[in-house]
Amino acid sequence: MNNQRSLFFNVDWFIILTYLTLCIIGWFNIHAAVYDPMNPSIIDLDTNYGKQLIFIISAFIIGFAILLFDNKFFNTFSPVFYGITILLLILVLIIGRNVGGNQAWIPIGSFRLQPSEFAKFATCLLLARYLSSGTIKVQEFRTQITAAFIILLPTALILLQPDAGSALTFSSLILVLYREGLSGYFLVIEGLSIVLFVLTVLYNKYVVLVGVIALTGTLIYFYRKSRKSLTIIGSGFLFSVLFIFSVDFAYNKILKPHQKNRIDVILGKVNDPRGIGYNLNQSKIAIGSGGLWGKGYLQGTQTKYDFVPEQSTDFIFCTVGEEWGFAGCFLVISLYLFLLIRIVNIAERQRSSFARIYGYGVASILFFHVFINIGMTIGLIPVIGIPLPFLSYGGSSLWSFTILLFILLKFDSNRMGII
Amino acid sequence: MNSFFARKFVVQGIFIAITIILLMRLFYIQVISDEYILSAENNVIRRLPIYPARGVILDRNENILVQNEPVYDLMVIPREVKPFDTIEFCNLIGIDKKGFDRRFKKARSYSPYKASIFEKQLSVQIYASFQEKLSNFPGFFVQNRTVRRYPDSIAAHFLGYIGEVNQRVIENSKGFYSQGDYHGITGVEKSYEELLRGQRGVQNLMVDALNRPKGSYADGKYDTVAVAGEHMISSLDKDLQKLGEQLMKNKIGSIVAIEPSTGEILSFVSSPGYDPNLMVGRQRGNNYMALLNDTYKPMFVRPIQAEYPPGSIFKVVNALVAQQFGLINENTYFFCPGGYRYGRQGFMGCTHVHGSIGLKGSITESCNTYYGYTYARMIDQAGMRPVNAYKKWRTAVSAFGIGTALGIDLPGERNGLLPTSDFYTKRFKNDRWGSAFTISLSIGQGELGITPLQMANVMAIVANRGFFYKPHLIKAIGDENVIKEEFLKKNSAGIDPAYFDVIIDGMSAVVNQPSGTAWYSRIPEIEMCGKTGTVQNPHGKDHSVFVAFAPRENPKIAIAVVVENAGFGATWSAPIASLMVEKYINKKISRPKAYMDRLIDANLLPGSGKVIRK
Structure with a gap:
């Protein structure tokens, strides 16, 4: 076909432009975050922003190379990618470098490889391949179990590092299953479980119980006419109560103190002023002080003078918030929303269900990162250390998000060629 | 397309909903709430104070008394x-x-x-x-x-000292002082603190999370410069002060000298004193404790805090008041048989048998009997009930600045004591008391308390023939030589100038006539008018008091000298005063060195065993 030859006419340029815009915004903000007014220099390959420039260029080369691969390559080799990733995840537990309490990196020369980043697209690919094969129906229990296994195997290995943030990312893949026919109740139950878990750990279980009872009562009042709704509400109530008590029991009786402490820290329950609580507070101050239009490029004081920790990686959004204000945040978040909506639309226009399912995987994972990361910096949710796609400093994460995205672009550019 | 296509909208709906939540939250913390802007400033801005130079204090001839x-x-x-x-x-x-x-x-x-x-x-x-x-x-x-x-190590009590502010001062200063600041604690340093301290400047520095400075904030737009404190010209005469402190070495007491025409204090000696440099520097704390524990209390500001019954010098006040009341005049004579009988069997002894003695003679020879009669006239024969006559007398005496603080520009000035009629009514349990009950007041003993400053001020009144300016230490503030308004106000003592002549005659004779009590202390070529006093001290040897002014015409200096436990006024206080007066007026001392050495070398501290140490 004519289309297959002119590859670049079929690539979705909206996505590529958005992608590039986000990368460049990221680079400028990393520069601002590490900018030292006493030593201003724009290009220095020893600094984070210098390295990030290399990461961006190499990521773009990787993305371009992906577009040159054969279309069937990814489908065919998805079990191989998955297998390699799992091996790497096991390997990292044995020979990995421990940085900041997480054994997540394999050192290769001067760079460090983070297998958990690559587990994301490998898992998406395998999940897409499994769900798109033949007569599989997501509504069937067998399918659900297999899909859950594909998702939970890397999740469990990442949890062992232990990197709770990255592990949680995989929970977003439930959106993929939902799109493929999983009952909507699973979404509700997953959401409910997360909320109840956090609340039970943070507050007294009886307080949470009272809340659940009040909510149930309200729901019963509104749906008192419908028997079916009442049954659902009743079972939801029963689930909630059982869940609260089991979480409470597990948390207080089964977990060891250091494990409990880790959960407490993740949820911000332990308010160590120089620890997690400090980060969150400083991050809110940095973003909040930006105002409507921000302080201007390189004018941020909070990020520049190290009040915000991890300012070029997980907390890069603070620099955006401080120097570009609400306007800048609005722009960045809008770009993400555009990207996500566009990815879903692209997924839906694929003829092969493999490509479509993969597309939903990409959207879910990006969405989860964006929501959790920004939500964390503005104090909406507890501090969970995951990067902001395309903006955060770091080669592994930029490459993995690029690979994730460009595989979808590759599928999309070939969508006409697949029957 | 498959059967679950519609779920695309659910998924996209979730994306949009979450985005809206994020934006709403961002809008709240960035645009609506300003809490974070303040926190950010607190994080990053350090307000560094720039300390102004404290004002320098000069003496009346612009010699430096304290500098930085x-x-x-x-x-x-x-x-x-x-x-x-x-x-x-x-x-x-x-x-x-x-x-x-x-x-x-x-x-x-x-x-x-x-x-x-x-x-x-x-x-x-x-x-x-x-x-x-x-x-x-x-x-x-x-x-x-x-x-x-302090280049000359003088005038410690006058100047006072500065020290670090404590928590209470910080709280009361409404944000002016902060930890580690210095402020005046006593003396001029305290009373003129607001002017001496100057205005602190602020430099806004930016710091990073580790508190390391990172340059100035907003290019110094909000910085202010420090304004140095005002310099002060004090009324003190450095050389006179130095001499006074030398003369009072190893003695307890005070010298206060006032320029009668202005109320400016020329000399302000409190003895024992201390070197003001002790209150500066690394040993300050130890020095302070040592001074505090000294039995002779060198931190006590005797010229304004020690109260004495004035003794015979009070006769001057009584003589003036009685004349003003029209009860005696220069021709009034009383007979002195060696004492004054009062009440049923009261007897107030006199130094000599003076026989018939007039007003002038009563001052020169300090006749107690004369003042017994005079006082009795004022209280018992004033044409009113003695209680009311006493009230009238008290009002007249207080016009001399006795019984209330004069309001000198130093902290801690005492009122002294001039009892009210109620005080005696309470003591005698009825108001039918008369002069016999309070006869000690006639000769300045009993329930009287007068500070050396008040004594010197009485002399200033006599020198001025009836008025005084509030005694003060600072005669000009800052470059424009501002003087406080209150120091320019003439205060009347309520005595007609005509009544002073005979008193001044008598006081001149005290010094300049061989029969005068202070003949030994006369000054060649200067007519000094003075009055000796001996203050009965129930705790030990009597206190020696001498007040004077000089010269008789156009007086330049009024002085009060108190030396505790030194006996007669004529022995110690009068010669000290005469040297001070001569020094101030002639800028040099004509009398032999031995005369001065006797005074300087005398050790009159109680418990020191010998009176003169050679």
Whole structure:
């Protein structure tokens, strides 16, 4: 076909432009975050922003190379990618470098490889391949179990590092299953479980119980006419109560103190002023002080003078918030929303269900990162250390998000060629 | 397309919903709430005070009494220290390796990032040689600040001292002072604190999370410069003060000298005193405790805080008041048989049998009998009930500045004591008392308390023939030589000038007639008018008092000298006063050295055993 030859006419340029815009915004903000007014220099390959420039260029080369691969390559080799990733995840537990309490990196020369980043697209690919094969129906229990296994195997290995943030990312893949026919109740139950878990750990279980009872009562009042709704509400109530008590029991009786402490820290329950609580507070101050239009490029004081920790990686959004204000945040978040909506639309226009399912995987994972990361910096949710796609400093994460995205672009550019 | 296509909208709906939540939250913390803007400023801005130079205090001839002297503190920021030649460093500032390690450890435990004092107050020589080699020692720098320095070591009570502010002062200052600031605690330093301290400037510095300075905030737009404190010209005469302090060595007491035409205090000696330089520098705390525990109480400001019954010098006041009341005049004579009988069997002895004695003679020879009669006239024969006559007398006496603080520009001035009629009514349990009950007041004994300042002020009134200016220490403030309005106001003592002649005649004779009590203290070529007093002291030897002014015409100086436990006024206080007067008026002393040495060498401290130490 004519289309297959002119590859670049079929690539979705909206996505590529958005992608590039986000990368460049990221680079400028990393520069601002590490900018030292006493030593201003724009290009220095020893600094984070210098390295990030290399990461961006190499990521773009990787993305371009992906577009040159054969279309069937990814489908065919998805079990191989998955297998390699799992091996790497096991390997990292044995020979990995421990940085900041997480054994997540394999050192290769001067760079460090983070297998958990690559587990994301490998898992998406395998999940897409499994769900798109033949007569599989997501509504069937067998399918659900297999899909859950594909998702939970890397999740469990990442949890062992232990990197709770990255592990949680995989929970977003439930959106993929939902799109493929999983009952909507699973979404509700997953959401409910997360909320109840956090609340039970943070507050007294009886307080949470009272809340659940009040909510149930309200729901019963509104749906008192419908028997079916009442049954659902009743079972939801029963689930909630059982869940609260089991979480409470597990948390207080089964977990060891250091494990409990880790959960407490993740949820911000332990308010160590120089620890997690400090980060969150400083991050809110940095973003909040930006105002409507921000302080201007390189004018941020909070990020520049190290009040915000991890300012070029997980907390890069603070620099955006401080120097570009609400306007800048609005722009960045809008770009993400555009990207996500566009990815879903692209997924839906694929003829092969493999490509479509993969597309939903990409959207879910990006969405989860964006929501959790920004939500964390503005104090909406507890501090969970995951990067902001395309903006955060770091080669592994930029490459993995690029690979994730460009595989979808590759599928999309070939969508006409697949029957 | 498959059967679950519609779920695309659910998924996209979730994306949009979450986006809206994020944006709403961002809008709240960035645009609506300003809490975070304030927190951000607190994080990053450090307001560094810039200390102004404290005002200098000069004497009336513009000699420096207290000035600021730069001291050089060697500072260190431990984190910025890089390896250097420790031996050279130690040799330069004169410490050993052990001392170096100890100081460095202390600085590091205070803060690795913040500057702390490594060695206080380097000498100028060390500072100079160190400054040259400063670049060899990264992390070290020299900070200069100023301390008070008193070149002549005089007038400690007058000037007062400064010290670090305490928590209470910080709270009451409405944000003016902060920890580590200095303020005046006593003396002029305290009473003129607001003018002397100047205005502090502020430099807004930006710091990073580790408190390291990162340059000025907003290019110094919000910085303010420090305004130096006002300099003060005091009324004190440096040379006179020096002489006074010398003469009062090893004695307890005061000298207050006032310029009658202005109320300016020329000399303000409180003895025993102390070197004001003791209250500065590293040994300050120890010195302070030693002074506080001294049995002779050198911190006590005797000229305004010690109250004495004035003794015979009070006869001057009674003589003037009685004349003003029209009860005696220069031709009034009483018979002195060696004492005054009052009541049924009361007897107030006199120094001599004076026989028939007039007003002038009563001053010159200090006749108690004369004042017994005079007082009786004022109280018992005033044509009213004695209680009311007493009230009238009291009002007249208080017009001399007795019984209430004069309002000198120093903290801690006492009122003294001039009892009200109610006081006696209460004491005698009825109001039918008369002169016989309070006869001691006629000769300045009994329930009277007068500070040396008040005594000198009475002399100023006599010198001026009936008025005085509020005694004060600061005659001009700042470049424009401002003087406080209250010091320009003439206060009347309520006595007609005509009544002073005979008193002044009598006082002149005290000094300048061989029969006068202070003949020994006469000054060649200067007609000094004075009055001796001996204050009965129930605790030991009597206090010696002498008040005077000179010269008789156009008086330049009024003076009061009190020497505790020294006996007769004529023995110690009068010669001291005469030297002060001569020194001030003639700028030199004509009398033989031995005359002065006797006074300077005398040790009259109680318990010292001998009166004259040679």
